[in-house]
Amino acid sequence: MFHSNHYLRSILPVLIVGIAGSSAFAGDVSMRLSSREAYVGSPIQLLISINNASDYEQPTLPQIDGIEIRSAGAPSQSSQVTIINGRRSENRSVVLRYLITPRRAGTFEIPPLTFKVDGKEVKTEGIKMVATKSETGDLLFVEIEGKKEKVFVGQPLDLALRIYIKPYRDQEREITLSEGDMWNMISDQTSWGSFQNRIEEMTKKRQRPGGKEVLHDNGEGEERAYYMYEINAKVYPTKAGKISGDDLQIVVNYPTALGRSRDPFDSFFDDSPFGGSFMSSSFSNRLSVTSSRPVVAEATVDTTEVLPVPTEGRPSDYRGAVGQYNIVTQASPVNVHAGDSITLNIGIVGTGPMELVQAPPLSELPKLKKFKVSNQPLAGYVKDDSKVFSTTIRPRKAGITEIPAIPFSFFNPETEKFETVHSAPIAITVEKAESLALDTIVGAKSTNSKGQSKTESMHTLEPRLINFESSSVLTSQEPHSAWNWWWLAVILPPVVWVITLTAKYRHWFAQRMPSLRSPQNRCIAQISNAEDQSTIANALLRYMQKLFPVKDSTVTTENLSESSPTIGAMRSAGLYELAADAELLIEQLSHDHVGYGTNVDFELQKSTALDLVNRLTARMKSQSNRHIRPPRSTVKKSKHAKVSQSFALLLGLGLASMTSTVMANDTSATAPVPSPQVVLNQAQREIIFNEASESYRDGLALAETNMVDAKDLFLQAAKKYQLLVNSGISNADLYFNLGNSYLQSDQLGRAIANYERALKLQPDNRQFQANLNAAQAIVQIETTPQELTSLDKGLLLKLKNGNSVLINMVGQQAIMVVIVLSSLTFWGLVILRTMGHKLSLWKCATLPGLLLVVSLVSMHFHAENTTQQGNAVIVEQRLQLHEGDGEQFAEVVVLDSAEGHRVQTLAHRGSWTQIQTTRGHIGWVPDHVLELL
Structure with a gap:
């Protein structure tokens, strides 16, 4: 028991501390x-x-x-x-x-x-x-007075706020606070209501209302001295009835005692909306308010009455404006095609609250039925006594000559009547839609599988805006491979000719170019043709040094005996027997050379040297097969070996460069397939495709009578075709349909990009090329790529332009065929002549040679033009280039009429791309202004 009690007494403090800790x-x-x-x-x-x-x-x-x-x-x-x-x-x-x-x-x-x-x-x-409520008594009175007996809702009303504060007097010290001191007693808890903006404006300017001493009724029929502060403001009543001061509450911390300040840096009142003090300074022991109590006064309001705007005679376009107003309009551009957007700016000037003014209901005006107008409410911006609204309208068809006068209705409180003012009409010119002015847009001409009319001339193929509706459009295609092989016909024949030429004249080359022989053959030839021992020794040592190079070791007739480094390298490689035989032979040759009198058969020495060379060669080949190499310290490439390898490397790089250049300029850049953003099954794809085709057909049917609705249908079709592309379909006909839809809906840049993609899948399709040419012809002339980029003048420029016309007429496929046939013919004749056949190259090979040169130059011009144009198309009319990847960076240049032109992308960061224009401008643009090809 003692132990148990002792245990409890020991653990109890711990439990108490633990409980306290857990509670804390x-x-x-x-x-x-x-x-x-x-x-x-x-x-x-x-x-x-x-x-x-x-x-x-x-x-x-x-x-x-x-x-x-x-x-x-x-x-x-x-x-x-x-x-x-x-x-x-x-x-x-x-x-x-x-x-x-x-x-x-x-x-x-x-x-x-x-x-x-x-x-x-x-x-x-x-x-x-x-x-x-702290008893106000006679300390504070607040009044609101209107300047008119009656106003209408929304009509400006001038109000005057008057605050009467009884001056505080310290009887003991016989001190009366000034009007400035009493104004500083107004608490920051005051709610100023309609006068809040005026108070804030004065505060920013470090101003306050000036007070003056006046006599005022103290509420008991007696006049007493008060400080009166008056604040004027203009308000716009929002509801009918009497003017109310419910949102106004003036709170004054009225002093009850003064005392000496202990803090020399005390401000008089911190809660005043204007700050300041009446006796405080940087010195201590000054008087300050030591106690106060809040007093709140109810505002009394005069009998100004707010009347509602009448409903009788209210125009249908009235939108609540009260006052007197005028309206002006401005449109840009004024020369357009049917369906094009016109920016319409509406300016309203008046005496009412401009921030409450609403734009006229344009979509409800009968005079604007000839235009497509948005039915969404317009947001404007206020500047001084005016408000500006901006919107876009689109003429539905050609032949419209003016934008009619726009009405603006308001209620005039002076006459108490509704009035309507009108803007001046704006003269415009609306022509037939440019993209629909093509002769082939209407009429059912039969087309083949490649979109070509059976009755059209091969040289005058016109663009067509009839889309493909076959289900094959939903099948992805591989890029056309017609151009992948043509460059082989240019490169391989001259290579075969060089091989033939070398084989035929190999002996001539061998005699006149000994450096092309192998080191072994050169050594054997030198020994066989030697006339003295020094020549044999020189040839043998040079060959050994080729096999076992040693730094700073050279052989001359004066140092034949100095062969120990090379012999040592042979021993290091494990060729002890051959090293001994070589050392003995070189020593004999050296002694005979210096005239020691040793009588040795010269032919026997030649035979022994040749045998040594053959043994060395055989042994080195044996070691190479067993992956046995000389020591690293002795391995060094000879000068000729380096030259040979460098030549081979340069030759390989040259061929690779030629191949990659040709393929990059022609066919390896396959049609880009956007990464799938949506997942659609086959049934969904067919439904979307049928809806797109139907929208496009309906747009064609409306094109002559209602261009605006037609373009809306074309835009719907483009969105659905684009959805199919985004689902992963890469099909030339689908790109063609998408290009047509974009072209008809005034998205020129996207139309050009999709025609380009269709051509990359079917580069020989002349119908695709014709539509691309038609779209590019719409691009603004003042910024065409040729004018921007061409540094060529005179004949060269004419050749390039003529080449572009030629390729557009006959297609690149035909140029490829000419290159292949002319190359095979020309080099075939040259090879036959090299092999000894009797034929006249001048008569037989001149024509194919000229055709080969001309066709190669044509392809060079075409590839150069394609490369210069770039790998992306601008899809916005106005392009701003920035110094960095963000709007916060300064503008490099602003390009107008930029839509449809090609640029070269240089870098990508986040959602921005760095580009180079055809004029050489470099800058960053958002990704959404480009279509990558």
Whole structure:
């Protein structure tokens, strides 16, 4: 028992500390008010304490009628550390502060607040409070006076706010506060209502209303001295009835005592909207207000009456404007094609509240039925006493000569009648749509599988805007491979001719170009033709040094005996027997050379040297097969070996460069297939395709009578065709359909891009080329690629232009065929002549040779033109190039009429692409202004 009690007494303090610690660290929330009683217009604090929480959310402030709640600043944090019996505990707390200002007398309840603390929802308890009105007595009076007896809703009304404050007098010190001091007593809890903008304007200018001393009724029929402050403002009543001052509440912290200030840097009143003090300065011991109480006055309002705008005689286009107004309009451009957009700017000038003025209902005006007008409300911007609206309208058909006068109706409070003003008509010229002015848009001409008319001339193929409707459009295609092989016909025949020439004259080359022989053959030839021992020794040592190169080792007739480095290299390679035989032979040759008198058979020495060369060659081949190499220190390429390898490398690089250049300029750039953005099954694709085809046909049917609706249908078709492309279909006919739809809906850049893609899948399709040419012809002339990029003059420019016309007429396929046939014919004749056949190259090979040169130059010009144009098409009319990848960077240049032109992409970053225009301008543009090819 003793042990048990002793154990309990020992563990009890630990349990108490643990319980205390756990209690201290259990997160809890409490809410309290700095006071349960408050004066109207005087704020009290709402405090929310959160203890021992690592994370919390701020509560949502409730909406309470008669109470204004706002934050009092950033939360305050504190922590407390307690150590009991050597055990440490820590308590952390956060206090959220809010200001509660009652706007009327009564009893209010702050409801329970629910928010999350450490991921769990907590709930506070509700608190009641009482707000009482501090007796104003004769200390404060507020009046609002209108300048008119009656106004209409929306009519400007000049109001005057007059505040009367009784001067405070300290009887003990016989001091009366000045009008400036009393103005500074106005609390920042004041609600200025309709005069808020005027007060803020004065505050920014560090101004305040000037007060003057006047006599005013004190409420008991007696006149007393007051400071009167007058503030004027213009308001626009929004509802009928008497002028109300419900949103106005003036709160004055009226002084009750003065005293000496202890803080020499105290400002007189911190809560004044204008600041300042009446006696404070940088010196201490000055008088200041030591106590005050809030007083709130009810504003008295005169009998100005607000009348509603009458309904009798109200025009159908009236949109609430009250006052006197004028309207002007401006349109750009005024020379357009049917369906093109015209920017219409509408300016309204008047005396009413311009921010409340609405644009005329353009879509409801009968005079504008000839135009396509948006039925969405227009947002304008106010400048001084005017408001400007901007929208776009589109003429439905050709032949429209003017934009009619636009009416604007308003209620004139002076005459108490509705009035309507009109803008002046704007003369315009509307021609037939450019993209639909092609002769082949209507009429059912039969076409073949490649879109070519059976009755059209091969040289005058016209563009067609009839789309393909076969189900084969939904089948993806591989790029056309007709151009992948033609360059072989240019490269291989001359290579065969060089081989033939070399084989026929190999002996001649061998005799006149000994450096082309192998080191072994050269050595054997030199030994066989030697006439003395020094020649044999020189040839043998040079060959050995080829096999076993040693740095700074050369052989001359004066140092034949200095062969030890090379012999040593042979021994290092494991050729001990051959090294000994070589050393002995060279020593004999060296001794005989210097005249030691040794009588050795010269022919025997030749035979021995040749045998040594053959043995060395055979042994080195044997070691090479067994992957046995000389030591690294002795491995060094000879000068001729380096030259040979460098020549082979350059030859390979040249062929690779030629191949890649030709293929890049012609066929390897396959038609780009956008990465699938949507997933569609076959049934869905067929439905979308049929809907697109139907929209396009309907657009063609409306083109002559209602160009605006026709273009809307074309745009619908383009969106559906684009959806099929985005699903992963790469088909030339689908790109052609998409190009036609974009062309008909005035998206020239996207039309050109899709015609280009169709041609990359079927480069020999002349119908695709004809449509591309027609689209490019619409591009603005002043910024055509030829004018922008051409540095060529005279004959060269004419040749390039003529070549473009030739390729457009006959197609690149025909040029390829000419290149292949002329190359095979020309080089075939040259090879036959080289092999010894009797034929006249001048008579037989001149024509194919000229054809080969001309066709190659033609393809060179075409490839150069394609490369210069770039790999992307601009799809916006106005292009802004920036110095960096963002709108915040400065503009490099602004290009007008840029749509449809090609540019070269240089880099990509985020959603921006760096491009180079055909004029050489380099800058960054957003991705959405480009179509990559």
